[in-house]
Amino acid sequence: MYRKRWQPALALCASLTVVLGLATTPAHAATTPTATFTKSSSWDGGFTGLVTITNGGATALNGWKVEFDLPAGTSVGAYWDSLLTRTGDRYSFTNRDYNGAVGVGASVSFGFNGIGNGSPLNCRLGGQPCEGGAPDTEAPSVPSGLTVSGTSANTISLRWNASTDNVGVTGYEVFRGGTSVGSTPDTTFTASGLTPETDYTFTVRAKDGAGNASAQSTSVSGRTGKPGTEPPGGRVRVGYFPQWGIYERKFFIKNLDTSGAAAKLTHLNYSFANIHPTELTCFAVTKPTSSNPADPDQGTGAGDSTADYVWPFDAAQSVDGAGDGGWAGAGPLKGNFNQLRKLKAKHPHLKVLLSLGGWTYSKFFSDAARTDASRKKLVSSCIDMYIKGNLPRHYDMGGPGSGANIFDGFDLDWEWPGADGHPGNHFGPEDKVNNSLLIEEFRRQLDALGASAGKKYLLTAFTPAAPALASAGWEMARVANSLDLFNFQGYDFHGAGSDNSWEPNRTGHHANLHTDVDDPYTTKFSVDVALKIYTDAGVDPKKLVLGVPFYGRGWQQVTDGGKKGEWQAANGAAPGDFPVEAGTRAYKNLKAQFPTVHHDEQAVAAYAFANGQWWSFDDAWVIGKKMEYVKAKGLGGAMIWSLDGDDGTLMTALDNGLR
Template structure:
């Protein structure tokens, strides 16, 4: 009973902060939802590399706890020699060529037959098709870009001709399902191989006007060109839908806080979307000055960016509303991973203390040395916290930051045998998401009649699906 009361107080604080910022804003009518589109969204990314990294397969997705899957990623591409725009699969093997020799890792227990020339889909695409057949209300989008594959977005959005040809290629590859053939198995791919699999497109341009993970030709014009690109996607998707009798989703992953209007014409861009997936996380990362929360629910004056009142989930939601995005287009992002800080001070159990992450490795999955451990790693591998996120283990104690509305772990002498430099036992603070902190988002979404929630990403949840389970009440 005490825990429920504290959650309600946190939700009320968030709501009050939002309403205070919204006071000058007149009431807005929300636009109607298109037919055959989820009225409330619980969405999660599934990455094509999950089958390699964790050995997490489509069959492991808890399809009863969500209604949208965003498949990461498709690749926007531009041939620098010919200037031809295209939209490609990221990993043909994992996406549609990988043979499941037994039924062990399949949705329906049925193995693939690579000798069957009539089987044109294998890998994740085939399993997603099976998952949709078992759950008819489930929608699957292809997400384009991401941090490392937004390279050509600026160029592709720069002219009407490139926008038209790029969008047409994306629709051809992912909506019409015309996949490249000629590989192995011999029947894999080909015209219409993935037809009907994807229900829409999610734009993940990181970020207009800014160099992120290798973008080229960025320009101040990107901000308006992003709006023109969204308009072109909406136009072509709608035109194709006339023939199929289907509304195709168009969504986007958008930044949090004031950066949203730096990169996007937020109101105008959102007009063309079914909803906005707002990335209300990574407010603090291990390149920052202090060991701080990954995602703040409400403002914390101790945070390094506390002067920015939008640098938290409630503040970001208020900012979006103030800038003309209707409530029923706002989907709140939550991370299923944390931020790990080593060699912290011991004051305040490491929270907001200086740290030194030398010797960690961002490419590894081992919980003790990665700067961003998944909830699965914290719970199921390291045993640092229980599945409910409230009881620490392996020398860690769980604490609650009541101002930010976030949990964190602290171990004054945590063992890190995988470190490549310095002592292997050091004070460690880990900021993470828990069912309690995600439950606060659920209450905020309901209170403000927002569209729903989005998670990055589903394989990072615990084996018992406790984080996505904290969002599931939105569907009921």
């Protein structure tokens, strides 16, 4: 969505016009396209800037890109008539669909509000100097001083001395064994996803805005550490793995390894475990009389006990390439739990938590949390099953200790204490205090077990974005004393729902960062609104982890989504990835379906429209903006629901954004 936001005139000074990159040459003298910068107004601490692209060349422009640096202490706030990406202090503006064509002798402009008082430097228009004239063909100097600055079991960190250039270096490209593995605007880089105790060789080259590249530097070699060494410190990356993804989605634990996600994640939440409807314990089915996995008596266990520790993965689906064999016969643990063991062996920094509840399995939380005895019983049963690993027998799998040493703690996903959630949920006003008491009971029993085992067990929770839900069920300051992390919801602000019971008749942002000024609803949702719940309660920002979606929400029978933007009339949920999930689709599938994506730069949100379908989702641009927000607010990191929705694009954007 295109927005213009004009800064009020405060202490206005006379406008100042300079040609970007060369202040002494008038733009009208050039015989090639040029870009000029004007400070149309300024005030204490900021300015309004206007960039005018004039086509002084002999052929029309069919699209443009203006890039420049801003000095330390100056940055871009609001902007209009362009799309913006940022890498470090380098800002890249590209045309929108309505102003990309610039005829010979014609001009177009875009603007932005600057924070600070600096002016653009090292400008390039289409890779050439913004002042026009002869193209820049001089390459930067070769980077020097490349050295290894740190290692872990799966990473090697590098640093080097800055290169020089006749106009300006814009970034560096890093090579491992002669193959490009990434780019950075800085003189540091961390190569991830490496194999423990292995030697690697790296080189780096410098690039400028015109696309000139230096020769590669002298190589440096480094060796990764032994398994068990932690990755470099920083913000957490929490990802949810849905156990049912192994069926129709064909998304396996192995995919976390091969995609590079496991190397980037710090915490993996395996979802979900269930609560027994009458015993009010963590539970799984006992061995059935039938050995047929399609038997109708299946599916009554701890979420999905077949997927958890019975399903036999073949060699191609296994983390280490070793298959589990068939269904019949006694043997070692199979299923996702066995794959989690293998994944942890390969990525020992990764903490794996068992997530209890979720939308469907929150039905009996209220009953289980109601008394001191029921709380103690639930917690001890969950620890016995998932931490101590005493899994019930199922197809000759399971048994005492069979699931030990897999999980490092619990993630509690009660949706929602004190408020209605999934149809049939048990809930009541007493849930608010009982929720706190249940969390404290988990903390108490985990700490007692950890003291005897010499280990710290983790306790996290999935927490709401809606102030009403937080008020109904959460004593935030109290539970902060027991929780290691709050994975707070940053999505599902609007949607039609698979049964069209939610908001079927109007499109809207699903995961916007800021409150949209055009939002027609009385109650307005955004990440800003959600975060305020926790900061107002005094929760340590380092414990707050922003939830981001790797999926979108969509509507159908929308008439003009590309032109009108958001908040349009609709008629129900658009077809989803699966029949039971109307209105929901993985990002990787939306990316393939919609080559054109629109950005609401004020609210920070993405959407796409085609063939009557309108979808709201996070793309790499939105993820990048959100990670800047995480760092600016001093938050603990980011959380993903769910990992099966990505093709690697969003995970890379998230990881790079948190570095």
